[in-house]
Amino acid sequence: MPKIITLPGDGIGPEVTAAAVQVLREVAPDVTIEEHLIGGVAYDTHGDPFPQPTRDALKDADAVLLGTVGGAQDSAWNLLPRHLRPESGLLALRKALGCYANLRPVRVQPGLEHLSPLKPELARGVDILIVRELLGGVYFDGDRKIDGDTAYNTMRYTTPEVERVARVAFWAAEQRRGRVTSVDKANVLEVSELWRRDVTALRDREYRGIHLNHEYVDSVAMLIVSDPSRYDVIVTENLFGDILSDLAAVIPGSLGLMPSASLGDGAGLFEPIHGSAPDIAGKGIANPAAAIMSAGMLLRHGLKRPDAANQIDRAVALALRAQPTRDLGGAADTQTFTRAVMSALESS
Amino acid sequence: MPKIITLPGDGIGPEVTAAAVQVLREVAPDVTIEEHLIGGVAYDTHGDPFPQPTRDALKDADAVLLGTVGGAQDSAWNLLPRHLRPESGLLALRKALGCYANLRPVRVQPGLEHLSPLKPELARGVDILIVRELLGGVYFDGDRKIDGDTAYNTMRYTTPEVERVARVAFWAAEQRRGRVTSVDKANVLEVSELWRRDVTALRDREYRGIHLNHEYVDSVAMLIVSDPSRYDVIVTENLFGDILSDLAAVIPGSLGLMPSASLGDGAGLFEPIHGSAPDIAGKGIANPAAAIMSAGMLLRHGLKRPDAANQIDRAVALALRAQPTRDLGGAADTQTFTRAVMSALESS
Ligand SMILES: CC(C)[C@H](C(=O)O)[C@@H](O)C(=O)O
Numbered sequence A, B: 001m002p003k004i005i006t007l008p009g010d011g012i013g014p015e016v017t018a019a020a021v022q023v024l025r026e027v028a029p030d031v032t033i034e035e036h037l038i039g040g041v042a043y044d045t046h047g048d049p050f051p052q053p054t055r056d057a058l059k060d061a062d063a064v065l066l067g068t069v070g071g072a073q074d075s076a077w078n079l080l081p082r083h084l085r086p087e088s089g090l091l092a093l094r095k096a097l098g099c100y101a102n103l104r105p106v107r108v109q110p111g112l113e114h115l116s117p118l119k120p121e122l123a124r125g126v127d128i129l130i131v132r133e134l135l136g137g138v139y140f141d142g143d144r145k146i147d148g149d150t151a152y153n154t155m156r157y158t159t160p161e162v163e164r165v166a167r168v169a170f171w172a173a174e175q176r177r178g179r180v181t182s183v184d185k186a187n188v189l190e191v192s193e194l195w196r197r198d199v200t201a202l203r204d205r206e207y208r209g210i211h212l213n214h215e216y217v218d219s220v221a222m223l224i225v226s227d228p229s230r231y232d233v234i235v236t237e238n239l240f241g242d243i244l245s246d247l248a249a250v251i252p253g254s255l256g257l258m259p260s261a262s263l264g265d266g267a268g269l270f271e272p273i274h275g276s277a278p279d280i281a282g283k284g285i286a287n288p289a290a291a292i293m294s295a296g297m298l299l300r301h302g303l304k305r306p307d308a309a310n311q312i313d314r315a316v317a318l319a320l321r322a323q324p325t326r327d328l329g330g331a332a333d334t335q336t337f338t339r340a341v342m343s344a345l346e347s348s
């Protein structure tokens, strides 16, 4: 019996995770679901944003469903030393699970083009998959310190790190339109020069059917807004991926529609990309679509149950039309939207 | 008599620089203008993208007007070792001039909202100034190498580097709407923690009239597209500034409309932000508006001649309506557009 760990976290995390769990129980009733702490609430309880009981629980998990972590800008958590802050719990979790490839589908739902900040003719039909390297670059290790008046961070990549995430991108492109754009800053950074070299060599060795091109990160930031349909799969390093995947996420018009999957060698991590939205936490009005779609990605990539995943995707698409939430210009609250998903599932 | 050095560079650089020089001679006939080599053409002539004769000429210059550098993706220049490539000439030039603050105004011209990839109601009235730190961070110095299977770059900032560029942002905000958004990734990077600390301290010490807030780079990448009017002045480090300023530059709808100024302790550097566009180089169809507007910034910031600068801005705005170039949906070529600017100047 597969075991899923849920980590609802902070802010609206518990509300949207509860909705996703309700849906999971419906389409995968045989799965065991166990809840644990992460982020600010974990710090408040255990003095650690990624506490030992949570670490232990992950050992025999098949997949992890995360809510959101972190508080408001002026939250007391932000006054803690960096390693005790909620976000550090998230970074430590990614590392513990070995999730090196963060997958973020960016799809404009037909009929919902009007939600996009882009002109509808640019938004229509956009279907991009961003693959972000999640365990390397300037985020982890290396020399990092503030030393009086000087601060340092180190950006670092190794060939095996580049190859394993590029493999995920090539594999995903094979299921899609067969095109990968690798993003770097090779005109300035040695790290990007290695990245470009290794991605190219891997394609030449093992993925000759894939069309690969390389673009600079500043140019992609422009083109993803002015001509988003040119992209199929985008693969890039951690920091560029952080920026570009959030940027691309605005195209569909609401972060409430954006799920993600982080894959590695062990259990995968699935989470909505929106933040903890402390301003609306506890009000029961958060859009749970992204959390529910993340549960869909969990079934697809984590438990290899594509049928159940497709069921969820169809039910969410119906519910978005029937009961749009406030971020989509509708009036449905979390419960109402979730009920709409449930009834679409039951009648399917 | 003020002395200006022009560095037309590669691709369409010479064409748009020639147009800007024509305009400069009209509004500032007393200025001496001297042309030198940079980028790929400088490598081809001297084996160095920033050759000694150019370095020497800068010594007594009051301002520098740059065209564009670099070739096509598959250009032979890109096969050279990094320090000989055209872009390295540009980086070396910035360093030699000590230009630490790159100013990029992003303004949607009234009546030209339809050019924006954003919905017109979002594009209307956007008026942002991006101040990018240009001599530090991961771009220069520090440990940087490829060592077999591992590559490194070092991101580094010091308090004096942060303060001098923040000062430019606060000063600019005083002439504008009094608001500065400082952009970092302080939830992950020590360098950003120093950045945030030093920007805040400087505001508290010397610019109490300015409203300062801090935002994460991934969040700004979203908000600059979904809600651009929230920003007045944005200040950020080199790499984030590279990405965000290019991103913001798409809002007005054509890179052909975007000038820039790089200021420091000596002569300033003024350049259009578009690339060398090798595909249209030599055809006489490039839009010279950004180069001409950069000449305007040169007069304003470099030679302290605001009246001449205003004259240019007004003439360009008229010419954009009378003779739009191809990138703006019109038919005017470089010459025709430049003539429209000249006649607007003469009749003003
Ligand atoms: C909270 C932060 C550390 C995190 C990151 O930068 O990875 C977030 O922005 C994300 O993208 O999940």
Ligand SMILES: CC(C)[C@H](C(=O)O)[C@@H](O)C(=O)O
Residues within 6 Å of the ligand: A187, A188, A218, B087, B090, B091, B242
């Ligand atoms: C060509 C490149 C080195 C340069 C940079 O990254 O600074 C360019 O993108 C720019 O913004 O002027």
